[in-house]
Amino acid sequence: MSNAIIIVAAGRGTRAGGETPKQWQSLAGQPVLAHTVAAFEGIGRIVVVLHPEDMTRGVALFQGKVALCAGGASRDASVRNALEMLEGSGVDKVLIHDGARPLVSRAVIDAVLEALDSTQAAAPALPVSDALWTGENGQVTGTQDRNGLYRAQTPQGFDFDAILSAHRAHPGGSADDVEVARAAGLSVAITRGSEDNLKITYPEDFARAERLLGDKMDIRLGHGYDVHAFEPGDHVTLCGVAVPHDKKLKGHSDADVGMHALTDAIYGALAEGDIGRHFPPSDPRWKGAASEIFLDHAVKLAEARGFRLGNADVTLICERPKIGPHATEMAQVLARIIGIEPGRISVKATTSERLGFTGREEGIAAIATATLIKE
Secondary structure (H helix, E strand, C coil): CCEEEEEEECCCCHHHCCCCCHHHCEECCEEHHHHHHHCCCCCCEEEEEECHHHHHHHHHHHCCCCEEEECCCCHHHHHHHHHHHHCCCCCCEEEEEECCCCCCCHHHHHHHHHHCCCCCEEEEEEECCCCEEEEECCEEEEEECCCCCEEECCCEEEEHHHHHHHHHHCCCCCCCHHHHHHHCCCCCEEEECCCCCCCCCCHHHHHHHHHHHHHHCEEEEEEEEEEEEEEECCEEEECCEEEECCEEECCCCCCCHHHHHHHHHHHHHCCCCCHHHHCCCCCHHHCCCCCHHHHHHHHHHHHHCCCEEEEEEEEEECCCCCCHHHHHHHHHHHHHHHCCCHHHEEEEEECCCCCHHHHCCCEEEEEEEEEEEEC
């Protein structure tokens, strides 16, 4: 079975306020539409329907990761344009979703897809729970029975051929794709919606969406510690930088105590143990290995699980060599390996006031913290 997702974002959204259509306004540092598209990644081919004036903006935002389609004069015309674009591509199931619903959950999406295994159309909704009134001129004129009433949401899912035929036969002017499907005689199953699956419509909806996004964030904090003893040599490697010294650090790899601590901090945030679990010192392959290999592995492991590094802080503990003149370069090296801006990496040093093994200049210790964020 092949899935496709049509995200409709060709409207102007004037009720949301601002000079920019709501789907392009910022939400937690990204356009609303970017969050919406991200919710469907990995489910199927994504087609984003845009106003013709927004095509250049769409190309810049998505950089070929999704297909773009020009919208029509109405919502149903925009959907039909995307359906016609997908015809002949082998799509079996199609989900049609509002671009201004950036908080749709995987559970809501999966429920619609599962329903399509046994029916030609399905859509999420929530039963109406509030009392309903009729009104006129600011006055209540009566009440309305809420039994059997639902608040419709998206994505609305369909057998591809069935909904394409329904749109081709529809005269236009529908409120949503369920209306188009029912006009063609299709039965539409109701799946469970979510209160968080809000459609951004008014200015205050942005604040609510920001709060919900904050609640959905997965923030991990990891801590790393490492120590290496000195042995005869002419330099130490710290955070990827060779620092001249009358000793070197002893270890199975290059003994980069700072990079080791940071690597362990990332592994710790992921609950993935330490370097020794992934690169056992008993394995001769890692004899003299550059610690960049370990840090790169930890970063890629985090990325594979959907995390990005928010910031990192490394403290080197030694009497000598002096770290200050090299700290900026160290932060730049770490940032390059991790793939973030140097302003998110801190490297600093302290002494132990001549106390303990570092005070006696027997070795160097390092502690590090790392913050991982999944949005």
